[in-house]
Amino acid sequence: MLKDITLGQYFPGNSLAHKLDPRTKILLTVLYIVTLFCARSFVSYGIVVLLLATGVKVSGVAPKALVRGLKPILFIICFTAALNLLYTPGEVLASFWIFKITKEGIFTAFFMVLRITMLIMGTFLLTYTTSPIALTDGLETLLGPLKKVKVPVHELAMIMSIALRFIPTLIEETDKIMSAQKARGADFESGSLMQRAKALVPILVPLFISAFRRADELAIAMECRCYHGGAGRTKLHVLRYQTRDYLVLAAYGIVLAAVLTLAHFGL
Amino acid sequence: MKPIIRVENLTHTYGVNTPFCRSAVDHVNMEIMEGEFLGIIGHTGSGKSTLIQHLNGLLKPTSGRILLGEEDIWADPKKIRSVRFRVGLVFQYPEYQLFEETVYKDVAFGPKNMGLDEKEIDRRVRSALAFSGLGEELLDKSPFDLSGGQKRRVAIAGVIAMEPEVLILDEPSAGLDPAGRRSMLENIRNYHKEKGTTVVMVSHSMDEVAENVDRIAVLANAGVVMSGTPHQVFSRAQELLDVGLNVPQVTQVAMELKRQGLAIDPAVYTVADLRAALCKLRGGKA
Numbered sequence: 001m002l003k004d005i006t007l008g009q010y011f012p013g014n015s016l017a018h019k020l021d022p023r024t025k026i027l028l029t030v031l032y033i034v035t036l037f038c039a040r041s042f043v044s045y046g047i048v049v050l051l052l053a054t055g056v057k058v059s060g061v062a063p064k065a066l067v068r069g070l071k072p073i074l075f076i077i078c079f080t081a082a083l084n085l086l087y088t089p090g091e092v093l094a095s096f097w098i099f100k101i102t103k104e105g106i107f108t109a110f111f112m113v114l115r116i117t118m119l120i121m122g123t124f125l126l127t128y129t130t131s132p133i134a135l136t137d138g139l140e141t142l143l144g145p146l147k148k149v150k151v152p153v154h155e156l157a158m159i160m161s162i163a164l165r166f167i168p169t170l171i172e173e174t175d176k177i178m179s180a181q182k183a184r185g186a187d188f189e190s191g192s193l194m195q196r197a198k199a200l201v202p203i204l205v206p207l208f209i210s211a212f213r214r215a216d217e218l219a220i221a222m223e224c225r226c227y228h229g230g231a232g233r234t235k236l237h238v239l240r241y242q243t244r245d246y247l248v249l250a251a252y253g254i255v256l257a258a259v260l261t262l263a264h265f266g267l
Numbered sequence: 268m269k270p271i272i273r274v275e276n277l278t279h280t281y282g283v284n285t286p287f288c289r290s291a292v293d294h295v296n297m298e299i300m301e302g303e304f305l306g307i308i309g310h311t312g313s314g315k316s317t318l319i320q321h322l323n324g325l326l327k328p329t330s331g332r333i334l335l336g337e338e339d340i341w342a343d344p345k346k347i348r349s350v351r352f353r354v355g356l357v358f359q360y361p362e363y364q365l366f367e368e369t370v371y372k373d374v375a376f377g378p379k380n381m382g383l384d385e386k387e388i389d390r391r392v393r394s395a396l397a398f399s400g401l402g403e404e405l406l407d408k409s410p411f412d413l414s415g416g417q418k419r420r421v422a423i424a425g426v427i428a429m430e431p432e433v434l435i436l437d438e439p440s441a442g443l444d445p446a447g448r449r450s451m452l453e454n455i456r457n458y459h460k461e462k463g464t465t466v467v468m469v470s471h472s473m474d475e476v477a478e479n480v481d482r483i484a485v486l487a488n489a490g491v492v493m494s495g496t497p498h499q500v501f502s503r504a505q506e507l508l509d510v511g512l513n514v515p516q517v518t519q520v521a522m523e524l525k526r527q528g529l530a531i532d533p534a535v536y537t538v539a540d541l542r543a544a545l546c547k548l549r550g551g552k553a
Contacts, residue, residue, distance in 0.1 A: 176363075177363070177364050180358045183356040184351075184426065184429065185352055186380060187380070202366045206364050209363075
């Protein structure tokens with residue numbers, strides 16, 4: 001049932017990838033995406049693939065879990081591949097009806113698919129090895145300088161962590177309400193699209209009411225403990241860069257430089 | 268009396284193929300007799316809620332069968348909805364599932380799903396509200412304007428209105444004040460008496476169960492450890508205490524009196540019984 005859905009997709013572990021500072025991991029992911037978009041040839045793509053493989057190996061995340069993450073975007077991947085395959089101008093290899101398959105098309109399609117797949121897998125690696133709380137914490141610190149231009153960074157991070165915190169609670173609640181309405185003969189599985197949409201009302205109304213009630217209670221509880229936003233607030237777990245963070249970032253810098261140089265020479 | 272529901276070798280395992288794999292009910296066998304008032308007691312996590320959700324087909328057994336009448340309820344999975352009309356289940360804190368604009372519409376939700384005609388729905392809504400102790404003046408009110416206790420009664424009426432052969436209530440009095448508790452239980456007792464249908468009440472309050480039901484099933488460690496009349500069950504008070512349950516306060520008093528040397532049967536479970544036993548001890552009449 002609903003309980004089986006994994007959200008946040010965090011797999012607890014004790015690998016180097018888990019132990020790295022969340023800020024390092026967020027930075028790495030951003031740099032990784034940059035590298036991916038700079039790569040233009042088999043050589044530089046090879047380096048990025050190698051990079052991802054190293055990341056997966058170090059994190060101890062099952063490659064199967066990463067591949068499973070691709071399922072929801074399978075359609076987009078196929079669609080992009082088809083578009084690139086059929087609409088890239090160049091040396092024609094085969095043609096039928098209004099479509100032409102070109103040599104360049106095959107290459108672009110291949111690289112596009114590779115790029116999207118690697119992009120998704122790389123970002124999944126981040127969420128698989130970083131707990132949602134660590135992730136928001138890291139984001140908040142990284143975006144800290146934006147406070148100077150009046151961006152409410154702390155508040156945004158707080159909203160994010162509260163939202164993440166309540167996902168499992170609301171899933172459980174939905175499960176309960178669904179069971180209760182089913183016990184009164186509600187039918188969610190058959191009927192026309194319109195009937196099914198209508199069948200959701202008995203779930204959504206109680207769910208929203210309970211979500212508002214919880215929000216209200218949480219607000220009061222926070223108020224009672226004198227919460228007043230970010231200014232002057234200290235943290236229980238202060239993020240500190242370790243030697244390993246510097247080492248990993250430095251190593252990554254070298255790889256990025258290599259890929260950029262290769263790209264410069266058109267490789 | 269013949270059984271209306273038979274549970275045969277029921278096992279339900281949560282999280283199969285994960286590290287969190289755990290059987291909430293494990294090879295349970297039990298019978299619910301036609302027309303009886305059965306109490307199911309057990310502490311938190313003893314599998315009560317999992318068990319009752321099998322009785323109307325909300326959960327599918329990992330192994331084992333549930334027989335309603337003589338039929339396996341999962342014989343034809345397409346007909347599972349009709350099982351839910353025959354076995355009405357009221358969840359814990361049912362007031363959180365109200366959703367309609369008026370009390371009337373909310374109570375009519377179940378009967379409407381059964382495909383009954385307007386006249387029959389109207390009759391059932393009014394009769395269900397009466398059974399759960401609500402006045403007709405509430406019919407056109409929004410259920411969200413009612414008090415907590417009234418909301419719960421509306422939710423219970425919503426299940427009673429389906430006129431199920433078996434009514435199952437999961438902790439119907441949880442979170443109510445003492446007066447609310449008493450009147451809620453009285454309504455359920457009256458419903459059972461007047462309708463003559465089977466009622467199953469899940470609770471972890473021993474006193475509540477002791478005073479109301481015909482028969483008790485005790486759940487512990489994912490299985491039924493005892494079942495019988497209140498007298499039979501509470502005469503094994505020590506075993507109840509051993510599985511982490513309490514015995515009614517009256518029974519506790521009697522047990523203590525016996526321990527201090529009075530020749531009293533400790534298996535009393537209502538105030539009237541204790542009074543009678545004490546009077547007999549003094550040689551007088553009850």
